[in-house]
Amino acid sequence: MWVNFAVLAFVSYLAGSIPFGFLIGKIVKGVDLRKLGSGNIGATNAGRVLGKKWGLICLGLDALKGLLPVALFPRLLISEGNPWFAHAVVLSGVCTIVGHMFPCWLGFRGGKGVATSLGVLLILSPWGLLVAAALFFGSMICWRIVSLSSILAAVGFSLFEFIRLRPNPFSEATWSQGVFALMVPLLIIIQHRSNIRRLLAGEEPRFTLKSSAETAAPPSQL
Incomplete structure (x- = not known):
C-alpha cells in the first residue's frame, strides 16, 4: 500500500509541475514569462504580459491540473474502501500544489499556487473554496x-x-485535512513574501491587464 502512496505523491507532483504559463508564453509569443513582468509563470503575470485571453486560459489550465489529479489518481491507485483513502486524496492535492509552486522542469521556481489550489479545493472542500x-x-x-x-x-x-473540523482538526479521521488547512495556506503566504514586502511599503501595484507582451513593474501573481 505504501508503494501506491509514494507513486500517488510522485505522479500528483508531476501533474502539478506542468508549467502551463511558461509553455503558453513560449508557444504563443515566443517569450519567457520568467523574464517579463513579475517573472512569475502564474495566470496573473500571463494576463499582464500575454493579454487577458491567455491569462484566463492559463488560469483554467492551472486550476484543471489541480482538479484532475485529485479526482482521478487516488481512485486509480488506492481502493476507495481503504480507510486511508480520504488521506490519499489530500496527499494528492498537497503534492499537486507543491508541484505547481516548485516545478522540477524550471529549477523548482514556479507559481504561487492559488489557481492550482482552486482546482484542488473543488474536490477537497467546495464550501471552503466558496469562502475563499x-x-x-x-x-x-x-x-x-x-x-x-x-x-x-x-x-x-x-x-x-x-x-x-472542530473540536479536533487533527483527529484520526481528519488529521490530513487539518494539515492541508495549515500547510497550503502557509505555503501560499510564503510564496507571496515579496508581495508582502511591497504591500507593507505601499508599493504593490493594483491589478491591470495588458494586451501585449511588455515588461511591467513587479505585480502580484497567482
Missing part, C-alpha cells in the same frame, strides 16, 4: 490587489476549515 472565493473577489472589488486578495483568501480558507 468570496474573500478574494470582495478584496479585489475593494482594492484590486491580487496578492492581498490571495493572502486573505488563504487565511479565510484556513480559518473556515479549522472551524469546520
Whole structure:
C-alpha cells in the first residue's frame, strides 16, 4: 500500500509541475514569462504580459491540473474502501500544489499556487473554496490587489476549515485535512513574501491587464 502512496505523491507532483504559463508564453509569443513582468509563470503575470485571453486560459489550465489529479489518481491507485483513502486524496492535492509552486522542469521556481489550489479545493472542500472565493473577489472589488486578495483568501480558507473540523482538526479521521488547512495556506503566504514586502511599503501595484507582451513593474501573481 505504501508503494501506491509514494507513486500517488510522485505522479500528483508531476501533474502539478506542468508549467502551463511558461509553455503558453513560449508557444504563443515566443517569450519567457520568467523574464517579463513579475517573472512569475502564474495566470496573473500571463494576463499582464500575454493579454487577458491567455491569462484566463492559463488560469483554467492551472486550476484543471489541480482538479484532475485529485479526482482521478487516488481512485486509480488506492481502493476507495481503504480507510486511508480520504488521506490519499489530500496527499494528492498537497503534492499537486507543491508541484505547481516548485516545478522540477524550471529549477523548482514556479507559481504561487492559488489557481492550482482552486482546482484542488473543488474536490477537497467546495464550501471552503466558496469562502475563499468570496474573500478574494470582495478584496479585489475593494482594492484590486491580487496578492492581498490571495493572502486573505488563504487565511479565510484556513480559518473556515479549522472551524469546520472542530473540536479536533487533527483527529484520526481528519488529521490530513487539518494539515492541508495549515500547510497550503502557509505555503501560499510564503510564496507571496515579496508581495508582502511591497504591500507593507505601499508599493504593490493594483491589478491591470495588458494586451501585449511588455515588461511591467513587479505585480502580484497567482
